[in-house]
Amino acid sequence: MTAVSEVPLTAKHRGKTAPAKLAHVVYKTSQYEEMIEWYRLVLEAEIMSASPMVTFLTYDEEHHRIAIANMPGLQERPFQSAGVEHCAFTYACLDDLIYTYERLQQSSIEPYWTVNHGPTLSFYYRDPDNNQIELQIDVFDNNQKVNTWLEQSDFASNPIGVIFEPEALIARYRGGESLDTLLARPVIDPADLINHLPLPPSG
Numbered sequence: 001m002t003a004v005s006e007v008p009l010t011a012k013h014r015g016k017t018a019p020a021k022l023a024h025v026v027y028k029t030s031q032y033e034e035m036i037e038w039y040r041l042v043l044e045a046e047i048m049s050a051s052p053m054v055t056f057l058t059y060d061e062e063h064h065r066i067a068i069a070n071m072p073g074l075q076e077r078p079f080q081s082a083g084v085e086h087c088a089f090t091y092a093c094l095d096d097l098i099y100t101y102e103r104l105q106q107s108s109i110e111p112y113w114t115v116n117h118g119p120t121l122s123f124y125y126r127d128p129d130n131n132q133i134e135l136q137i138d139v140f141d142n143n144q145k146v147n148t149w150l151e152q153s154d155f156a157s158n159p160i161g162v163i164f165e166p167e168a169l170i171a172r173y174r175g176g177e178s179l180d181t182l183l184a185r186p187v188i189d190p191a192d193l194i195n196h197l198p199l200p201p202s203g
């Protein structure tokens with residue numbers, strides 16, 4: 001077994017001046033009300049400040065985690081264009097992630113991709129403008145364990161993940177299966193990886 005890469009020190013511990021945190025994401029949209037409502041609902045956010053031009057939303061101690069800028073007449077972004085692929089939000093535990101999945105189902109908000117990446121279990125959603133967000137939990141409780149998994153699993157032949165059926169996973173969880181087996185990423189034939197990728201948005 002090969003030695004696992006060391007986890008680098010934080011920039012602060014390397015004596016560097018780096019950002020203290022990742023602050024927020026700003027979306028520009030021509031579907032202003034729909035976007036505000038979607039992020040408010042999906043992230044259980046509250047509106048900190050609203051105006052006809054921009055709305056700030058937050059769900060924690062930050063003033064705003066999401067801002068929505070109202071810009072009528074924008075063009076739709078082609079799915080194949082370069083840019084941000086998705087933004088990810090981590091929940092504290094599997095209970096919270098499942099609760100959120102089921103809560104959003106009640107508002108007909110369904111994930112387009114549910115995948116076990118290995119280090120995370122992830123539900124991916126598209127907002128009204130087809131921006132993509134990932135709601136996830138961390139499978140491992142520290143970065144050394146993530147590095148160990150990345151280097152000792154089949155990650156080299158499958159750097160994407162293995163899809164799962166949410167209802168089946170929830171049934172296993174509620175049936176008392178341990179997190180160790182529930183969250184362990186199955187090994188698949190690399191030739192089958194194409195069947196585990198997300199589909200582009202329809203329409």
Ligand SMILES: [Fe+2]
Pocket residue numbers: 086088134
């Ligand atoms: Fe991600």
